[in-house]
Amino acid sequence: xxxxxxxxxxxxxxxxxxxxxxxxxxxxxxxxxxxxxxxxxxxxxxxxxxxxxxxxxxxxxxxxxxxxxxxxxxxxxxxxxxxxxxxxxxxxxxxxxxxxxxxxxxxxxxxxxxx
Amino acid sequence: xxxxxxxxxxxxxxxxxxxxxxxxxxxxxxxxxxxxxxxxxxxxxxxxxxxxxxxxxxxxxxxxxxxxxxxxxxxxxxxxxxxxxxxxxxxxxxxxxxxxxxxxxxxxxxxx
Numbered sequence: 215x216x217x218x219x220x221x222x223x224x225x226x227x228x229x230x231x232x233x234x235x236x237x238x239x240x241x242x243x244x245x246x247x248x249x250x251x252x253x254x255x256x257x258x259x260x261x262x263x264x265x266x267x268x269x270x271x272x273x274x275x276x277x278x279x280x281x282x283x284x285x286x287x288x289x290x291x292x293x294x295x296x297x298x299x300x301x302x303x304x305x306x307x308x309x310x311x312x313x314x315x316x317x318x319x320x321x322x323x324x325x326x327x328x329x
Numbered sequence: 330x331x332x333x334x335x336x337x338x339x340x341x342x343x344x345x346x347x348x349x350x351x352x353x354x355x356x357x358x359x360x361x362x363x364x365x366x367x368x369x370x371x372x373x374x375x376x377x378x379x380x381x382x383x384x385x386x387x388x389x390x391x392x393x394x395x396x397x398x399x400x401x402x403x404x405x406x407x408x409x410x411x412x413x414x415x416x417x418x419x420x421x422x423x424x425x426x427x428x429x430x431x432x433x434x435x436x437x438x439x440x441x
Contacts, residue, residue: 218371247429256333256417256431257372270428303370309427317377318429323370 218321232294239308335432352418
């Protein structure tokens with residue numbers, strides 16, 4: 215079974231530029247999560263989708279971050295404009311569905327460096 | 330707001346030693362506590378603990394939950410260099426969205 219795919223693996227941009235990350239969850243997984251993990255901290259949930267609907271985006275900085283999952287499969291996370299403090303690893307995870315008992319499978323992440 | 334605290338923040342031991350990692354939590358609507366191992370970038374699932382006092386075991390790793398005292402421990406016996414990683418503890422809420430709240434992790438380094 216293929217795992218969660220993410221691209222790119224690394225990205226370096228200058229502040230005020232924009233950047234986009236892509237995630238393809240495990241086939242058949244209805245729930246998709248985006249996490250931000252700053253160095254030395256645990257992952258923090260940014261947004262959760264159930265199929266193509268948003269379940270929780272309470273911690274998403276909506277003035278600069280946006281995410282979509284138009285067809286209920288792939289998802290993109292965008293930052294525009296980026297700030298220095300956005301430097302982090304962005305992890306995508308998926309689970310069969312909410313109510314599956316919590317086993318979320320993580321992708322390899324995208325390491326973002328904002329200069 | 331749910332809170333998960335892990336200790337120690339980092340630990341360095343020699344190969345063959347036994348280690349115990351701690352996780353305490355203050356949460357509303359407890360459902361389960363999860364342990365993940367993070368090497369390089371992607372956290373990989375280890376255990377889910379829902380019931381108090383029942384040990385989960387996988388090879389040299391084991392974990393147990395104490396719901397009265399609000400903590401969990403992860404034990405690794407006969408450590409190997411491949412156990413070097415960050416170990417994350419996370420709470421999953423009982424709300425429908427099953428949000429994971431992670432601790433800061435324990436960075437474990439095994440010296441050959």
